[in-house]
Amino acid sequence: MISEDDVWKCLEQIPDPEIPVLNIVELGVIRKVQITNNHVTITLTPTYSGCPAMKHMEQEIQRSLKMFKGIHLKLETVYFPPWTTSWISVEARNKLQAYGIAPPEEETERKAALWGVESxxxxxxxxxxxxxxxxxxxSTAxxxxxxxxxxxEPFDYFKCL
Ligand SMILES: [Zn+2]
Incomplete structure (x- = not known):
């Protein structure tokens, strides 16, 4: 019998295709895991609409859950509420910084947009x-x-939504 825990553990093994130090759970794209008998439903919210990484993530999820025999996997994409950078965990933000990517600063970004100044x-x-x-x-959109x-030093900054 497969448990929700098994699925989450499996998902945590999948790195984000664009930021390999983060897994897709840390990135906050997995909204929900539901299991009814042998039917597993995973609900995802894409980070950026049209982000090409999303298709890749879905394929990786399907591939990695193949280890559980006899399950019916369904992936559902929801766009509401939209993904926000605040879904990135504190731990993940620290990892981003250690990797050389500035984590999103929502407050700064909002002010910058409001006043038209450089953040x-x-x-x-x-x-x-x-x-x-x-x-x-x-390096990516x-x-x-x-x-x-x-x-x-030049560095990447993870943009806010
Ligand atoms: Zn510096």
Whole structure:
């Protein structure tokens, strides 16, 4: 008999295709796991609509749950409530920073949008808040490229929604 725990443990083994230090559970895209007899329903919310990583994630989920014989797997995508960067766990934020990606700062981002000023994203390396936006798009569409004005290192910033 498969349990919800088994499924969550299995999902935690799947890395985010764009940020390999995070798994898809830490990223907050898995909303719900439901099991009725041998029917497993996993509810997902995509991070960014049209994020190409989503298809890949679904394939990985299907592949990794194959280890449970005789289950019927159903993946459901829900768009409401929309995914927000606040669903990323504290632990995951720390991992992002250690990996060299500035974790999302919702407050900063909102203010920046409101006032039209450049947000001062903290450099994941030297922790200084003197960064400059280089490009709205970093290594993937979900990230922006910043450069630290203190240590001059360029870094990816995980954009807020
Ligand atoms: Zn720096």
């Amino acid at each position: 001062k994203i903290q450099c994941p390396r030297c922790k200084q808040q003197q960064s400059k936006l280089i490009s709205q798009f970093g 979900c990230k922006a490229l910043y450069q630290c004005q203190s240590c001059m």
